[in-house]
Amino acid sequence: MTRKTIIDRTLKVINQLPEEKAEEISIFADFVMKRFEEQQLNEQLLQINQKSNAYEFLNDEEDIYSVADLKEIY
Structure with missing residues (x-):
C-alpha cells in the first residue's frame, strides 16, 4: 500500500468519526x-x-582490571 493510499484511507476514517475520537487520533x-x-x-x-x-x-590504556579480579561471576 502506498503512502498516499494510507493517508487517504486514514483521512476518510477520521472524517467519519466524532470530534473527540478524531482528537484522540491527533x-x-x-x-x-x-x-x-x-x-x-x-x-x-x-x-x-x-x-x-x-x-x-x-x-x-592498559587494562586496570581483569576477569581474575572478580570475586563473583554472574
Whole structure:
C-alpha cells in the first residue's frame, strides 16, 4: 500500500468519526511523530559519537582490571 493510499484511507476514517475520537487520533499522531523525531536524533547522535575520536585514548590504556579480579561471576 502506498503512502498516499494510507493517508487517504486514514483521512476518510477520521472524517467519519466524532470530534473527540478524531482528537484522540491527533494526539496519537503527535505521540508517534515525537517518538520518531527522538529516534532520529538518537541515531544521529550515535553516528556522530562513532565518528568522533573522543574516547580513542582508552584504546592505548592498559587494562586496570581483569576477569581474575572478580570475586563473583554472574
